[in-house]
Amino acid sequence: MSKNQKIATVFGGTGFVGTQVVRELASRGIIVKIATRVPERAYFLKPCGAVGQIVPYACSYSDPKSIAAAVSGADYVVNCVGILYEKGKKRTFQKAHVDTPEVVAKACKKAGVKRVVHISALGIEDCGSKYAKSKLAGERALLKAFPAATILRPSVIFGEGDKFFNMFAGLAEILPMLPLIGGGKTKFQPVYVGDVADAVVTALEGSSVGYDDLQGQIYELGGPDVVSFKEIYEILFAQTGRTRMLINLPFCIAKIEAAFMSLLPNPPLTPDQVESLKSDVVVGAKANCLDDLGLRATSMDMILPTYLARYRPGGRFGDQRDQAA
Template identity: 45%
Template sequence: MIPTSNQLVTVFGGSGFVGRHVVRALARRGYRVRVAVRRPDLALFLQPLGRVGQIHSVQANLRYPASVEAAIQGADAVVNLVGILAEDGRQTFDAVQAEGARVVAEATARAGITRLVQMSALGADADSESLYARSKAAGEAAAFAAVPTAVALRPSIVFGPEDSFFNRFAALARMSPIMPLIGGGETRFQPVFVGDVAEAVCRAVDQTIRPGVVYECGGPEVKTFRQIIEYVLAVTGRKRLLVSLPFGVARAQATVTEALKFITFGLLPESLLITRDQVRLLEHDNVVSDAAKAEGRTLEGMGVTPEIIEAVVPSYLYRFRARGQFDASKFA
């Protein structure tokens, strides 16, 4: 086996939430990491995660295939983590998560690289009503069509210090006396720690898991939306009124917040914004399938023991308490 120190991995989207953990995990394994991002100057914070010269950033934009090919040149493996949670201007789901994934996969194939990791999401479905879910499915299909030995990872809600889920609702609880439970809060999730997702990416790059397979990544616990909101309130020490919001009402509210975002030129606080597409996603559970469990296409099947939210989330939600970390004794 070739030592990892002699191998170069190009990571598209390496400066994002999941990306920074993937870059660090790859560096710890000894890989040289090329971080391909639209703004390399905003990815300089990644360099201290490795040895001198081990991590460097380059400019690449998935809308420009030439920049993608340049970023892949000389690499031994490619990881595509680029994704968005909501559309904004030219950053549409199709452009980023479907067409963008195709550009990366085809460039990987032309370079003769057989190791490609495509980040997808639980709920990816070509027949879904959600544009997000359809684009994720299209991205998977493009990856396997170009590189049959690719690995696709479908995580549930990913949590960690910089996440946009637990932090978002903690921020909302700080400013609002009411916490809306879309669909009554019955949608089920299987939150997964970002470090475990990064480990899954590394194992795919290491080729210690099966190629040409879609893996579903979920944590050890399944929780409803209501249970997650209640947990956030408990950790942050806030008492808020939980109000059930039928899906129809939530869609109408989403229409309003999308309009407000447009009117305010994107200045609407992220914690207040919800889109109609996100409401469509909430109409379906976001958990690992029985088929994936039976076939070993899970974190446990990889040999990874997933972390529970109670071991990680309080370490970064303390800042949303009334007196921040100085409320620690109250929650001990």
């Protein structure tokens, strides 16, 4: 380790976004401590860096001492912890989205961490879901404890391993029809996970944007295209070569169905997520965005074929096989 080598602690570094953030930090020669509840889950990231550069670190997100130890010695801290649904008394939005960021921010302040970036979510100010309210409360708690932090609010994120596009592409493989919740009118601005990771690193390291400009700022991250839920299905059908009938499902009916799904160990849809679908998830007209970080958003056309082709009938080479037959 050289004297100038920076150290970053990434909370939730084993997740979809966290993994990409770890890769991006490692590619810049930064030592990455992956603070995770299960260090074994972070081992697959070790080849992203030189020997000793990627350090899985056992951390209990509910224990302030454990969090303090995780940020000790770090120049940068990134919080990628988040959940989509609650389960029992342990897995709650309050703990994951409010308490953890607050404790992380307090620990960072005490440890003299230089830069903190927190991943929040887009559209949370106008949304009535419990998820959104907890994300907003978490932002406020974090900024109160560490006012110089930078908040990133992504729209729905796409990329290899995402939950959104992969889930619907998977459902289209097994179901003859798909639900068009609330008529499919909700608008999204899908953003590429690589762009989110670039935004994190820019918010940490500065580059074209000075540190002073980044402090305490909120950036809304969206891609180049604004699309409705129905249009997302159409994009998926084009990418996977599987067209399915779309059944209009009013929000109230979708909530009842989602209530039953919530009983599953890993529910694909909850009533709270149906509530989220009542609000658009697009970048505000006056918001700071990727452009303001000096970054250009990647389009879905560039990326979706690289990981959705496997859902095509016969797989990636299915069409060629049909032609040969």
